[in-house]
Each structure stands twice: as C-alpha cells, then as structure tokens.
Amino acid sequence: MGDRIASVRLGHYAVPLAFAVSDAKVATGRQRPLTHIDVLTCEITTTDGLTGLGFSYTTRAGCRAQFAHAKEVAPNLLGEDPSDIGRIYERLLWAGASVGRSGVATQALAAIDVALWDVKAKRAGLPLAKLLGAHRDSVRVYNTSGGYLQAPIEEVKERAAQSLKDGIGGIKIKVGQPDMRADLRRLAAVREHIGDGTPLMVDANQQWDRPSALRFGRVAEEFGLVWIEEPLDAYDAEGHARLAATLDTPIATGEMLTSVPDLVRLIDLRGADFLQPDVPRVGGITPYLRIAALADHAHLQVAPHFVMEIHVHLAAAYPRDSWVEHIEWLSPLFAERLTIEDGRMRVPDRPGLGLTLAGDAAKWRLDDIEIR
Incomplete structure (x- = not known):
C-alpha cells in the first residue's frame, strides 16, 4: 500500500513584532500599524513516520478564516499518498470549490501544500531546493524590515x-x-549613506496613481534603484506595464495577487520586470511553480515576497539569479536560523525546508486541532 497520511495538525499563531511598523497604507490612513503576524501551520505525519511542516500567514485579518477552511478540508488528506501532491491539491480545491480558487480558500491550502513538499523532500533526504533542482546554493538577499516609514531617517x-x-x-x-518630496529626501539620504555601489530598492505599497508614479520614477532615475515596488494598485496590470515600458528603473510587483491567473495576466502584459509572487498568498508551492515557469519563459526576474524561510529554496531553483527578502518577523516561530554572508542567503542543507517549530512557539498559539 505504501506510505499514507496518518494525521494532520493545524495551528493558529500570533507572532508579535519587536515594534509596530508603518508603510504607505498606514501613512495614508488605509490601515493601522502592523503589530504581529498571524500564522497558520500544518504538520503532516505519515504512516512511515515522516513529518512535514508547512505554513501560511496573514497580516491584520484573515487567519481565523484560513484556519476554519483548512480544518474543513483537511480530513480529505487522511489515507492519501503524500507524494501525490498534484492530485491532493486538486482534491482540496474541489472540496472547497464553492468559495473559489483564490484568497482565503487557497491560502488555507498553502500551509498544507508546503507541508506536503516538506515531506517529499525529507523522503528524498534533500533540501527542498535540491529536490526541485537547484541552480545555486545561495541567493541574493536584501533587507526590508529596517526601512519602514515610522522610523526616523537616522x-x-x-x-x-x-x-x-x-x-x-x-x-x-x-x-x-503624502508628500512625495519627503520620500525623495529620505531616498537621497539613504543613497548617500550606503553609497552608490549598494543595491537599493523602494516600495510604495500601491500608494500612487499613474501620473504620480511616473513623476516619482522619472525623478528617482538618478538614484540607480534596483526597482520601484508596487507603485500602483496591485491589480492595475496595464498601469504597471506602462511604467515598465517607460522608465529605465525596473518595476517590481505581484506580492498581493492571490491566484495564478492574476499573475499570468501581469506576466502577459509585461507589468513587472521583477515578479514578486508569494507562496502563502498564491496558494502554495504547487501553484507558485506554475507561475515561476511562466515567468522564466517570459525572461522575467523573480523576487518572491516575504517568508524567506520558504522562498530561499524556490529562488535557488529559479533559472535566473533571484533576490530574497530578509524580514525576520517569523524567525521566533522556528528553532533554526538562515545563514547570510557576502550579500547572499545560503540554502539550508537540512532535508525539506529545514524548519521545526521553536520550543516556546506555544506561547503564541491561539488555536490548534489534530485530525486523524
């Protein structure tokens, strides 16, 4: 009969940030400062004794809905061959078909899907990147968590x-x-401080309309940015494409899109020079790999958003040398740490994702259930 899924454990954690952070959405009154990250975890155990850990996340709202949906569909996993990830994914999609194939419905599946890939890589005795077919053992890494708007420029x-x-x-x-001149002063100060040779990016978090984004982009050309991120509404694929075709500075976007078709549209319109899919938001590694294949076919760079613990593996398996975003917010949840040196993040040499929950993670757990 072979190995089968014996149990599934789901957890909801609220991981506090060291301090509240604010971006353009907060500066313009659309959201409150971010104080914690909600995480949906999935631990799968098989009859052969293998265990896999996966997770998804939300900011501000939505994780209770993810947990509820995952709890409803998870019984469909029991007795399944954990290696049949594609078939299992389709089964879970159909189990929740009435609520669609994007957003909360598939983000709940992301934690399950990641756990299944973790099991598969562990069965092979390989890091996930090696299982997928790594192109490199480390990836370029940039930091975001130090550059939020609540922090004074110094x-x-x-x-x-x-x-x-x-x-x-x-x-x-x-x-x-609200005042673009303040952004430009902030940018000039950072560029002067870190020097012209250091890669520098900016992120507008969907703040501008098309004329404002073009105006900023033209003025910002002098700073030699790696990219301008999310200058427009995330779903304005045509506007992003126009900016990408007009400006010398590359455009990066895609992190807020929650389905394969949304990102395919962005790819088809060439709305991003750097595509930024997010595994938990698009529904897991399985749909992410479809997006990455299409992005490579379109000769695009990929810089996956957040969750460096997963994306270091996927960036290493992408044919073009990618960037991974260093944000340490989820680090307290895990016992292991990623290695960074010489501007690059190394792929862990441990099997699977190379992650286990930290011993004191339970203090942030809001809910959990085991399904057998």
Whole structure:
C-alpha cells in the first residue's frame, strides 16, 4: 500500500513584532500599524513516520478564516499518498470549490501544500531546493524590515548600515508618503549613506496613481534603484506595464495577487520586470511553480515576497539569479536560523525546508486541532 497520511495538525499563531511598523497604507490612513503576524501551520505525519511542516500567514485579518477552511478540508488528506501532491491539491480545491480558487480558500491550502513538499523532500533526504533542482546554493538577499516609514531617517540609515555589516546585500526602504518630496529626501539620504555601489530598492505599497508614479520614477532615475515596488494598485496590470515600458528603473510587483491567473495576466502584459509572487498568498508551492515557469519563459526576474524561510529554496531553483527578502518577523516561530554572508542567503542543507517549530512557539498559539 505504501506510505499514507496518518494525521494532520493545524495551528493558529500570533507572532508579535519587536515594534509596530508603518508603510504607505498606514501613512495614508488605509490601515493601522502592523503589530504581529498571524500564522497558520500544518504538520503532516505519515504512516512511515515522516513529518512535514508547512505554513501560511496573514497580516491584520484573515487567519481565523484560513484556519476554519483548512480544518474543513483537511480530513480529505487522511489515507492519501503524500507524494501525490498534484492530485491532493486538486482534491482540496474541489472540496472547497464553492468559495473559489483564490484568497482565503487557497491560502488555507498553502500551509498544507508546503507541508506536503516538506515531506517529499525529507523522503528524498534533500533540501527542498535540491529536490526541485537547484541552480545555486545561495541567493541574493536584501533587507526590508529596517526601512519602514515610522522610523526616523537616522534610524533607517543606522539599520541599513547594520544590515550591510551583517552580510545582507541590498537595502529596501518604504516610500509613498503624502508628500512625495519627503520620500525623495529620505531616498537621497539613504543613497548617500550606503553609497552608490549598494543595491537599493523602494516600495510604495500601491500608494500612487499613474501620473504620480511616473513623476516619482522619472525623478528617482538618478538614484540607480534596483526597482520601484508596487507603485500602483496591485491589480492595475496595464498601469504597471506602462511604467515598465517607460522608465529605465525596473518595476517590481505581484506580492498581493492571490491566484495564478492574476499573475499570468501581469506576466502577459509585461507589468513587472521583477515578479514578486508569494507562496502563502498564491496558494502554495504547487501553484507558485506554475507561475515561476511562466515567468522564466517570459525572461522575467523573480523576487518572491516575504517568508524567506520558504522562498530561499524556490529562488535557488529559479533559472535566473533571484533576490530574497530578509524580514525576520517569523524567525521566533522556528528553532533554526538562515545563514547570510557576502550579500547572499545560503540554502539550508537540512532535508525539506529545514524548519521545526521553536520550543516556546506555544506561547503564541491561539488555536490548534489534530485530525486523524
């Protein structure tokens, strides 16, 4: 009969941030400062004794809905061959077909899907990147967490310098304040502080309309940015494509899109020079791999959003040398740490994702259930 899924354990955790952070959405009153990350975990155990860990996440709202949906569909996993990931994914999609194939419905599946890939790589005795077919053993890494808008510019400069000292290769800062001149002053100060040779990115978090984004992009050309991220509404694929065709500075976007068709449209319109899919948001590694194949076919760069613990593996398996985003917010949840040196993040040599839940993670757990 072979190995089968014996049990599934789901957990909902609220992991606090060291301090509240604000981006353009907060500066313009659309959201409150971010104080914690909600995480949906999935632990799969098989009859052969293998275990796999996967997770998804939300910010501000939605994780209770993810947990509820995962709890409803998870019984369909029991007795299945854990290696049949594609078939299982389709079965879970149809189990929740009435609520669609994007958003909460598939984000709940992401935690399950990641856990299945973790099991598969562990069965092979390989890191996930090696199972997928790695092109490199490390990936370029940039820091975001030090560049949020609530921090005064001197703090941003200090944290950028520390990140570079710690071996991180690039720096990203947030822009999109009501006064664009304040953004440009902030950008100029950071560029002067870290030097012209250090990769620098900016992220507007969907703040601008098309004319404002074009105006900023033209002025910002002098700073030699690696990219301008999310200058427009995430679903304005045509507007992003127009910016990408007009500006010398590359455009990065895609992190907020929650389905394969949404990202395919962005690819088809060439709305991003750097595509930024997010495994938990698009529904797991299985749909992410479809997106990555299409992005490579279109000769695009890929810089997956957040969750470096998963994306270091997928970036290493992408044919073009990618960037991974260093945000340490989920680190307290896991016992292991990623290695960063010489501007790159190394792929862990442990089987699977190379992650286990930290011993004190239980103090952040809001809910859990085991399904047998």
